[in-house]
Amino acid sequence: MSEHVTLDIRDLRIEVDGTGNDIVDEVTLQVPRGQVLGLVGESGSGKTTVGLAVLGHARKGVAISSGSIEINGRALLSRSAKDLRAMRGSLVTYVPQDPSMSLNPALRIGTQILEVLEHHGFGSSQQERRERVEQVMTEVALPNDRDFLRRYPHQLSGGQQQRVGLAMAFACRPAVIVLDEPTTGLDVSTQSHVLATVRDLCHQHGVAALYVTHDLAVVANLADRVAVMYAGRIVEQGPTKAIFDNAQHPYTRHLTAAAPDINSDEPVIGLRGRAPAPGKRPAGCAFALRCELVTDECREQFPVERPVLRDHLVRCFQAGRGERLTPAQTPVSVRRDSESAPALQIRHVDAAYTGHQVVHDVTFDVPRGQCVALVGESGSGKTTLTRSVGGLHREWNGEILLDGVALARSSRDRPTAQRLSIQYVFQNPYSSLHPRRTVGESVSRPLRVAGASAREASHAAAEMLERVSLTAAYASRYPDQLSGGERQRVAIARALVCKPSVLVCDEVTSALDVLVQAAVVELLVGLQRDLGLSMLFVTHNLPLVRSLAQQVVVLADGKVVEAGPTEQVLTRPEQEYTQRLLADTPSIAAALAAD
Amino acid sequence: MSTVDTPPPTAATPQPVRKPDGVFKVALRMWRTRIGVVLLVILVGIALFGPYFAPYGEQEFVGQPNTRHVEGTLLGTDYFGQDVLSRALHGGRSILLLAVASTALALVFGVAIGLVAAYNRGRLDDVLMRSMDISLAFPQLLLALVALTTIGPEPWLIVAIVAITTTPRIARITRGAAVPVVERDFVGAAEALGESRTRILWSELLPNVSGPLLVEANLRLTYSIGLIASLGFLGFATRVNAADWGLMVNENRIALSVQPWGTVLPAIAIALLTVGTGLIADGLSRASAGIDRAKGDQ
Numbered sequence: 001m002s003e004h005v006t007l008d009i010r011d012l013r014i015e016v017d018g019t020g021n022d023i024v025d026e027v028t029l030q031v032p033r034g035q036v037l038g039l040v041g042e043s044g045s046g047k048t049t050v051g052l053a054v055l056g057h058a059r060k061g062v063a064i065s066s067g068s069i070e071i072n073g074r075a076l077l078s079r080s081a082k083d084l085r086a087m088r089g090s091l092v093t094y095v096p097q098d099p100s101m102s103l104n105p106a107l108r109i110g111t112q113i114l115e116v117l118e119h120h121g122f123g124s125s126q127q128e129r130r131e132r133v134e135q136v137m138t139e140v141a142l143p144n145d146r147d148f149l150r151r152y153p154h155q156l157s158g159g160q161q162q163r164v165g166l167a168m169a170f171a172c173r174p175a176v177i178v179l180d181e182p183t184t185g186l187d188v189s190t191q192s193h194v195l196a197t198v199r200d201l202c203h204q205h206g207v208a209a210l211y212v213t214h215d216l217a218v219v220a221n222l223a224d225r226v227a228v229m230y231a232g233r234i235v236e237q238g239p240t241k242a243i244f245d246n247a248q249h250p251y252t253r254h255l256t257a258a259a260p261d262i263n264s265d266e267p268v269i270g271l272r273g274r275a276p277a278p279g280k281r282p283a284g285c286a287f288a289l290r291c292e293l294v295t296d297e298c299r300e301q302f303p304v305e306r307p308v309l310r311d312h313l314v315r316c317f318q319a320g321r322g323e324r325l326t327p328a329q330t331p332v333s334v335r336r337d338s339e340s341a342p343a344l345q346i347r348h349v350d351a352a353y354t355g356h357q358v359v360h361d362v363t364f365d366v367p368r369g370q371c372v373a374l375v376g377e378s379g380s381g382k383t384t385l386t387r388s389v390g391g392l393h394r395e396w397n398g399e400i401l402l403d404g405v406a407l408a409r410s411s412r413d414r415p416t417a418q419r420l421s422i423q424y425v426f427q428n429p430y431s432s433l434h435p436r437r438t439v440g441e442s443v444s445r446p447l448r449v450a451g452a453s454a455r456e457a458s459h460a461a462a463e464m465l466e467r468v469s470l471t472a473a474y475a476s477r478y479p480d481q482l483s484g485g486e487r488q489r490v491a492i493a494r495a496l497v498c499k500p501s502v503l504v505c506d507e508v509t510s511a512l513d514v515l516v517q518a519a520v521v522e523l524l525v526g527l528q529r530d531l532g533l534s535m536l537f538v539t540h541n542l543p544l545v546r547s548l549a550q551q552v553v554v555l556a557d558g559k560v561v562e563a564g565p566t567e568q569v570l571t572r573p574e575q576e577y578t579q580r581l582l583a584d585t586p587s588i589a590a591a592l593a594a595d
Numbered sequence: 596m597s598t599v600d601t602p603p604p605t606a607a608t609p610q611p612v613r614k615p616d617g618v619f620k621v622a623l624r625m626w627r628t629r630i631g632v633v634l635l636v637i638l639v640g641i642a643l644f645g646p647y648f649a650p651y652g653e654q655e656f657v658g659q660p661n662t663r664h665v666e667g668t669l670l671g672t673d674y675f676g677q678d679v680l681s682r683a684l685h686g687g688r689s690i691l692l693l694a695v696a697s698t699a700l701a702l703v704f705g706v707a708i709g710l711v712a713a714y715n716r717g718r719l720d721d722v723l724m725r726s727m728d729i730s731l732a733f734p735q736l737l738l739a740l741v742a743l744t745t746i747g748p749e750p751w752l753i754v755a756i757v758a759i760t761t762t763p764r765i766a767r768i769t770r771g772a773a774v775p776v777v778e779r780d781f782v783g784a785a786e787a788l789g790e791s792r793t794r795i796l797w798s799e800l801l802p803n804v805s806g807p808l809l810v811e812a813n814l815r816l817t818y819s820i821g822l823i824a825s826l827g828f829l830g831f832a833t834r835v836n837a838a839d840w841g842l843m844v845n846e847n848r849i850a851l852s853v854q855p856w857g858t859v860l861p862a863i864a865i866a867l868l869t870v871g872t873g874l875i876a877d878g879l880s881r882a883s884a885g886i887d888r889a890k891g892d893q
Contacts, residue, residue, distance in 0.1 A: 414789070432780035
C-alpha cells in the first residue's frame with residue numbers, strides 16, 4: 001500500500017474474559033488516509049467488536065488480548081485509561097447506530113457539540129470553538145443559525161440527529177472515525193444524504209473511516225475497500241470492485257448472491273445454518289460447516305491469508321473455485337386467470353392512528369395467487385393499513401373485501417373462518433412467538449382454534465414445519481433455542497397451517513441478516529409457487545420486492561402514489577416520488593458501473 | 596430450496612428438549628434463596644406440625660407464671676403459667692394460615708385486575724388503577740384496626756382485610772409487568788386468530804408475567820405475616836387466650852427481664868419466617884431480573 005496508512009490493525013485478538021474463547025481473532029486491517037473501509041458480516045461476526053477496539057474499548061466481559069492497533073504510527077492499546085479517554089473524540093471518534101439513543105436528550109445540540117470541543121481543548125478561545133461548531137454544522141449540511149443550535153435532539157428528524165452525531169464526530173478533526181451502521185434506522189432518501197456527507201467529509205479532511213455494516217449495497221456505494229468478516233475472522237478483503245465482481249471466498253459469493261439489488265432481476269439466493277458462536281468454532285475453517293466446496297483440508301486447519309491480486313486477500317483453500325451460484329427454483333409463473341375475483345380488495349380505506357389520519361383513500365387489489373408488495377418509507381401508513389386488514393387496528397373506514405365478502409373492522413367481530421383465512425406474519429420474530437410455548441404448540445394453535453383435535457393439529461403442524469424447511473423435531477423446541485431465521489420460519493408455518501387465502505407479511509425480513517433474509521424470501525417464493533398463495537408483502541426494502549412480488553403499490557404519506565406490475569414500476573416509474581425513491585436506493589450494480 | 600441450501604447442522608441432531616430455565620430454578624442456584632427455603636421449611640414445619648410435638652397443651656397450666664426454670668419445661672412458663680415452648684409450637688399455625696390465605700386471595704384478585712387493566716387499556720384501565728391508587732392511600736394497619744374494632748376479631752375478617760389491602764399492590768405490579776407483554780406481537784397473533792379475551796389473559800399474558808409476580812407474591816406474604824403478627828400483638832387474636840406468636844410477644848413483654856423466652860421465642864419465630872420468605876423473594880427477583888444469571892450459569 002503506497003498511501004499513508006492512518007489506521008493499522010495487526011493480529012487483533014479479542015476474548016471473552018475467563019473462558020478465553022475468541023470473539024475476534026487474527027484481524028489485520030489497514031485504512032489509508034481519506035479512505036473508507038467497509039467492514040461487513042452478519043450479526044455476531046465480531047464487526048462491531050473490532051470497531052469498538054479501534055477506540056481502545058472492549059465491552060464488559062470482553063478483553064483485547066493480543067495484537068496491536070496504531071493510529072498515525074502511535075500505538076493505542078498500551079495506553080492508560082486516561083490517555084484513551086483524551087484520545088477518543090479527538091484522534092478517533094465513533095458514530096453509533098441509533099442517534100436518538102446516543103444524543104443527550106436534555107442538552108441543546110449546539111451545547112453538545114461545543115462540549116466535545118471544550119473537553120478536548122480544541123482551539124484557543126470560546127469564540128473559536130463557537131465558530132468551529134458553525135463550520136462543522138455546515139459541513140454536515142445542517143443549518144448553523146442560533147435557533148437551530150438551540151434545539152433539543154427530539155426536535156430533529158432521525159436524519160438530522162444522525163448528522164449531529166456526524167458533526168460531533170468530525171468536530172475535532174479526527175484522524176480515524178468508526179461508523180457503526182449509522183444509517184440502519186433511516187429511510188433511503190435520508191440514508192443517501194448521510195452517506196454522501198460521510199464520503200465527502202472523509203475525502204476532504206483526509207479521515208480514515210471504518211464503516212461497519214451488514215448492508216452490502218451501502219458498502220458498494222461508499223467504501224474504497226471492503227473486508228468481509230465471518231465468525232470473528234477476516235475471510236476476504238480487497239478493493240470494493242474486486243470484492244463484488246471477483247469474489248474469491250465462497251462466503252463472500254454467498255453474501256453478494258443474497259443481497260437483493262434494485263437494478264438486477266436475479267433472484268436472491270439464501271444460505272441456511274448459522275455462524276458458529278465463540279467457543280464453538282471449529283479448528284478448521286469456520287465456514288466449512290456451511291460451505292459447498294468443503295474438503296478435509298478445510299476441516300483440519302484454518303487457511304492462511306493469501307493474495308489473489310495486489311491488495312486482494314482471501315483465506316480459503318478453495319478460493320475462486322466453484323460454479324456461479326444459481327437458484328434451484330424457477331421463478332413463479334403466475335396464473336393470470338382474470339376470471340377469478342381478487343383474493344383481497346381494498347376499497348377507499350381511510351385509517352387513523354390515535355385520531356390522526358395516516359391512510360387516505362387507499363384502493364388496490366391483491367389478485368389470487370399473486371404477491372403484491374406494499375412499499376413505503378417509515379410513516380407512510382403501510383403498517384397501519386396492513387394491521388387494519390388483519391383486524392388488529394380498529395380506526396378505519398372504507399371497505400376491505402376478502403373473497404368478495406366485506407370484513408368487519410376488528411378481528412373479534414369477524415367469523416372464525418374469515419379470521420383464519422387472513423393470516424399475519426409479524427416484523428419481529430423475536431416478539432411474535434410465545435416464549436413459553438413450544439414451536440409445535442404455537443404452530444398447531446390456529447388449528448385448535450379452528451376446531452381440530454390435538455392429534456390432527458400436531459400432525460398438521462409437523463407437516464407444515466417440514467414445508468417451511470424445518471424438521472418435525474423442531475416441534476418440541478422453545479423459541480429461545482432458535483435463530484432469527486428459524487423463528488421467522490416458525491411464524492410463517494403458524495400463519496400457513498390453516499391454509500389462509502391471504503398471507504400478510506409485515507416487514508418480515510427487516511430483523512434478519514442478509515443471508516437469512518434471502519432464505520426466507522426463497523421460502524416465500526417457493527410457497528407462493530406451490531400453494532398458490534395470495535400475499536400482501538409490506539416492506540421499505542425496494543430491492544427485495546423484485547425477487548418476490550408481481551405487483552407493487554407505492555405508498556407515501558398514506559396515499560397510493562403509484563401502482564402496477566413490478567417490472568414496470570421499478571424500471572419505468574411514472575411518478576416523481578417513485579423515481580426519487582429508486583434513485584436514492586443504493587445499488588451494487590450501479591455503484592460498480594459508475595467506477 | 597436452492598442448490599446451495601445445505602441443511603443446518605442442528606437439524607439432523609436436534610438438541611435435547613429443554614424448557615427455558617424457570618425463575619425458580621435460576622433462583623435456587625443462589626445461596627440466599629437456598630437459605631430462605633431452608634428457613635421457610637423449618638418454620639412452616641414448626642407452625643404446622645409443632646402442636647403434635649408440644650409437651651403440654653396450648654392452654655395447660657404447668658407452674659408458677661413468668662418463671663424461667665420450672666420442672667418439666669425447657670424454657671419456663673409465661674405470664675399465665677403456661678409452657679412457653681408449647682405455646683410457641685402451637686402459635687404459628689393460625690398466623691401462617693391467615694397470611695397464606697389472605698395473600699392467595701389478594702393474588703387472585705390483584706392478578707385479575709392487573710391483567711384486565713393492562714390488556715384493555717383506555718378507560719377501564721384508568722378506572723381500575725385509579726381506584727387501586729385510592730385504596731392504597733389508606734394505611735394497611737389502620738384500616739385493619741378500624742374493621743376489627745367495629746366487627747370483632749374474626750378470622751375471616753382478618754383474611755379479608757389483609758387481602759383487600761394487598762390486592763392493589765399486586766394489581767399494580769401485575770399491570771406494570773403485563774403492559775410490555777401486551778405490546779408484543781404474539782398477543783396480536785392470538786387476537787388475529789380470534790382467541791377469547793380470557794384465554795389471552797390466561798395463557799398469553801399470565802405465563803409471561805409469572806416471574807415478577809412470584810417475587811411480588813413472596814414479598815406480600817412476608818408483609819402479611821408481619822401485619823397479622825402486629826394485629827396479634829395489638830390483641831386481635833381470633834380466640835380467647837389462643838396461642839399466637841404476635842399475641843405472645845405482647846402478653847409476655849412486661850416480664851421481659853425476668854423471663855425473656857416468652858417474648859423472644861415467638862419474636863425469633865416471626866423474624867425467621869419473614870426473613871425466609873424475604874430471602875426467597877429476593878432470590879426470585881434477582882433471577883427474574885437476570886441479575887447473577889451469568890454467575891449462576893457457571
